[in-house]
Amino acid sequence: MEPLIKTEGLYRYYGDHCAVRNLGLELYRGEVLGLLGPNGAGKSSTLRMLAGNLAPSAGQIWLNGVDLQSDPIQAKRALGYLPENPPLYPELTVDEYLRYCARLHRISGVAVDKAVSDAKGRCGLDEVGQRLIGNLSKGYQQRVGIAQAIVHNPMVVILDEPTVGLDPVQIREIRSLICNLGRERGVILSTHILPEVQATCSRVLILHQGEQAYAASLKQDLRPAGGCFLVRLAQAPELAAIMAMPGICSAEPLAQGRYRLQTTKDLTASQLAEQLVQAGWGLEEFVPEQPGLEQIFVRITSGEPSA
Amino acid sequence: MILTIAGRELRSLFLSPLAWNLLAVMQFILAWLFLVQMENFTRLQSRLVSLENAPGLTDLIVVPLLGNVAIITLLLIPLLSMRLISEELRSGTFSLLRSAPISIYQIVLGKYLGLLAMLGVILSMGAVMALSLLAGGELDLGRLAAGLLGLGLVLAAAAAIGLYLSTLSPQPAVAAVGSYGLLLFLWLINLAAGAEGKGSALFAWIAMPTHFDRLLSGLVRSSDLIYFLLIIGLCLILSVHRLDALRTRP
Numbered sequence: 001m002e003p004l005i006k007t008e009g010l011y012r013y014y015g016d017h018c019a020v021r022n023l024g025l026e027l028y029r030g031e032v033l034g035l036l037g038p039n040g041a042g043k044s045s046t047l048r049m050l051a052g053n054l055a056p057s058a059g060q061i062w063l064n065g066v067d068l069q070s071d072p073i074q075a076k077r078a079l080g081y082l083p084e085n086p087p088l089y090p091e092l093t094v095d096e097y098l099r100y101c102a103r104l105h106r107i108s109g110v111a112v113d114k115a116v117s118d119a120k121g122r123c124g125l126d127e128v129g130q131r132l133i134g135n136l137s138k139g140y141q142q143r144v145g146i147a148q149a150i151v152h153n154p155m156v157v158i159l160d161e162p163t164v165g166l167d168p169v170q171i172r173e174i175r176s177l178i179c180n181l182g183r184e185r186g187v188i189l190s191t192h193i194l195p196e197v198q199a200t201c202s203r204v205l206i207l208h209q210g211e212q213a214y215a216a217s218l219k220q221d222l223r224p225a226g227g228c229f230l231v232r233l234a235q236a237p238e239l240a241a242i243m244a245m246p247g248i249c250s251a252e253p254l255a256q257g258r259y260r261l262q263t264t265k266d267l268t269a270s271q272l273a274e275q276l277v278q279a280g281w282g283l284e285e286f287v288p289e290q291p292g293l294e295q296i297f298v299r300i301t302s303g304e305p306s307a
Numbered sequence: 308m309i310l311t312i313a314g315r316e317l318r319s320l321f322l323s324p325l326a327w328n329l330l331a332v333m334q335f336i337l338a339w340l341f342l343v344q345m346e347n348f349t350r351l352q353s354r355l356v357s358l359e360n361a362p363g364l365t366d367l368i369v370v371p372l373l374g375n376v377a378i379i380t381l382l383l384i385p386l387l388s389m390r391l392i393s394e395e396l397r398s399g400t401f402s403l404l405r406s407a408p409i410s411i412y413q414i415v416l417g418k419y420l421g422l423l424a425m426l427g428v429i430l431s432m433g434a435v436m437a438l439s440l441l442a443g444g445e446l447d448l449g450r451l452a453a454g455l456l457g458l459g460l461v462l463a464a465a466a467a468i469g470l471y472l473s474t475l476s477p478q479p480a481v482a483a484v485g486s487y488g489l490l491l492f493l494w495l496i497n498l499a500a501g502a503e504g505k506g507s508a509l510f511a512w513i514a515m516p517t518h519f520d521r522l523l524s525g526l527v528r529s530s531d532l533i534y535f536l537l538i539i540g541l542c543l544i545l546s547v548h549r550l551d552a553l554r555t556r557p
Binding site: 048051052053054055072073074076077079081083084085086087088089091092096100101103104105106148 | 308311312315318319322323398399400401402403404405406407408409410554555
């Protein structure tokens with residue numbers, strides 16, 4: 001299957017500062033790729049290059065198989081892009097604005113109304129069609145921005161921090177919209193919110209100082225091997241007694257009768273819980289820890305010396 | 308595609324009070340000047356009758372009127388053109404155009420046509436005022452047509468200059484100041500042409516009034532038309548290049 005987005009050796013310099021360094025990524029149909037990184041990691045620069053808003057200093061980009069540098073118009077036909085600041089005209093109504101966007105993306109006269117009403121439906125904008133964009137709340141403006149990116153039904157959707165400024169309910173709606181988009185299309189989004197990546201993305205790519213620092217599929221388990229559990233026991237036993245149980249790699253005593261237990265990968269959560277109950281220590285809390293992405297992120301962005 | 312962009316431009320212009328305001332102020336001042344010219348004409352009329360080959364309505368009212376339209380509009384064009392691209396660069400809406408499947412020359416032409424349509428409204432206001440004289444007298448319609456052509460070309464050239472300067476800065480005010488400077492320079496440079504010296508012919512050629520005055524006097528020469536078309540073409544090409552270069556050096 002041909003990738004929807006493919007880049008090779010992408011570089012971007014701002015003067016002497018290198019914002020993106022030797023980035024190669026691929027996005028396939030049916031994927032949601034999350035670009036993760038601290039502020040200034042080069043996420044927005046990468047997305048702006050993919051959307052044809054910024055020329056790369058070196059390297060090549062193909063959108064839907066078309067070279068973005070040599071045939072930008074053809075390549076951009078497959079593209080929907082929401083920049084960091086949604087590109088809205090406050091003096092237009094939502095309907096006028098979306099109609100304008102649809103026409104800019106070469107949707108012909110008859111199909112425009114249908115495309116606009118579809119996009120409004122998907123982004124929950126049905127009731128605000130007649131209102132001026134300038135009078136809408138930030139959350140609604142963000143939704144109009146997303147509607148603008150999908151109004152022409154593009155194969156590739158690029159979203160730069162799509163859930164900024166939304167309330168928790170809206171965030172959930174937008175996340176499910178992104179998941180839906182990711183079924184038949186390719187979506188690439190940037191964020192620095194970790195749970196967002198875990199909730200929506202099928203693959204993650206962590207950028208640090210312009211370079212790809214980590215890439216993984218989120219469909220597979222991120223835990224290295226075995227599991228990590230946080231337990232609280234009413235009758236605090238000897239550490240050695242816990243260590244003596246089968247399948248325990250390490251046990252770390254914490255405050256108030258809590259322990260962090262590392263297990264081998266043969267031991268499932270239910271088996272561990274059963275063992276603890278049978279030992280008669282009075283199991284009060286049992287929390288499987290999902291460190292995965294967060295640990296990786298923190299290790300990459302702070303732990304490593306910046307080389 | 309070009310028309311879509313031009314239509315949006317015009318729509319936004321008329322959705323804001325700016326366009327209406329400009330048109331109202333403009334119409335008021337023009338009407339005042341028009342009346343002053345009329346007054347002068349009626350005062351001179353008795354003496355004109357006795358003259359052989361006396362100047363008529365066209366000379367005494369229409370030509371000064373068109374000249375006034377040109378000067379007032381030149382003062383207004385930077386206010387209209389500064390928004391064209393500067394504003395979109397500043398607010399970030401330009402990325403909407405950039406990520407759409409359209410080329411930069413289509414964006415530039417669309418913006419330019421949008422502004423020309425607005426200037427067309429101003430031009431027709433002047434034309435209607437001049438034509439209203441037909442109700443009570445006779446006009447040299449050929450000369451009026453040449454004058455309107457000249458006025459149209461002056462406005463179109465000024466619009467192209469304004470468009471180019473608005474691609475240079477994301478600050479609309481900076482774009483406006485630059486446009487004022489360049490337009491005034493082109494309007495006043497022929498003051499130097501009066502001085503003796505080899506440069507004076509060149510200065511006279513660069514100055515807009517040299518070419519505009521000939522058209523106002525009813526003389527349509529292709530060299531004058533080419534002068535205006537050169538300015539328009541040059542500014543539009545420079546705008547395309549500038550916007551293209553912005554992708555590499557933001």
